[in-house]
Amino acid sequence: MGWSGFKVGGGSQQLEAEAAKLQKQIDKLLDLLIEADSCSVVRAYEKRIEMMEQDNRLIEQRIVFVGSKPDTFRKSFEHAIRFLANPYEIWEKGNLDLKRNVIALAFSEPLV
Template identity: 45%
Template sequence: MGRLPSDCDKPLTACWSQGKKEKYPYYLCPTKGCPSYRKSIKRDVLEGEFEGVLQSLQPTEGLFALVKAMFRDAWDMRLAQASEASKGLKANVKQLEKQIDQLLDRIIDASNGSVIAAYDKRIAKLEREKVLAEEQLANSGKPRHTFEESFEHARRFYSSPCKVWHNTDMILKKQVLRLAFGALFTYCRNKGLQEPNLAFP
């Protein structure tokens, strides 16, 4: 969660302290030789300071405009990639159809039963490949949501990072840290939370 810049600048670790009736969560520095070695910091104190910073984040409309422009660029790039993929699949389907037609012509001219059986087997395989390619083609180049619908999800993320922090899993929590802050948080036992550079202007 944090570091101790005035002591050893090493990551903290989490632990539990056993009280008379229950366990209490703490953070502490596990680095030997550090002035704060094994000196505990209450989890509620450290995380409470962090959540206070998170709640204070107020993204500007300028940031939303920038994010939307970046989102549009990424959206257009993905659509272009999907279009190229569709062209490749269409070419693949045509090639498979051509191979099937050629094998059908050979069957007509063939008289050997084993050769005909081999052609039939090959045609069946190509037909399966064609069906798969057609299914992929049907599903390619069609986003599940419109640009506006997709961007709205991103907008909600930026507009309420604290809410995202409280209601998501660890993966999204890491995204909040990466998107909202320009560096890792540090924490000094005697000075409290040291804020990194904010990604939000």
């Protein structure tokens, strides 16, 4: 299914129903997988189940974020300005990801 199959918006009840429907389809495929004799059929079922489980995880993530409000531009801008205001402090106190961000912002080309 992938992201293209998902509807934009949708409340948590709709998403939960979609997740339940997808889980039933996964269960049916698992039953067919158990009865399959051919290796190629087993691989095809496994691949389809894996894709459906990934879609189900995406739906579950969307359920978590339903109703949450994205940051305003002002709030995002303030975070960015605070980040750029003192790169040395970020370098000294930050974790590895923040240090990589400081390097990426300070140098236009990779150092290595």
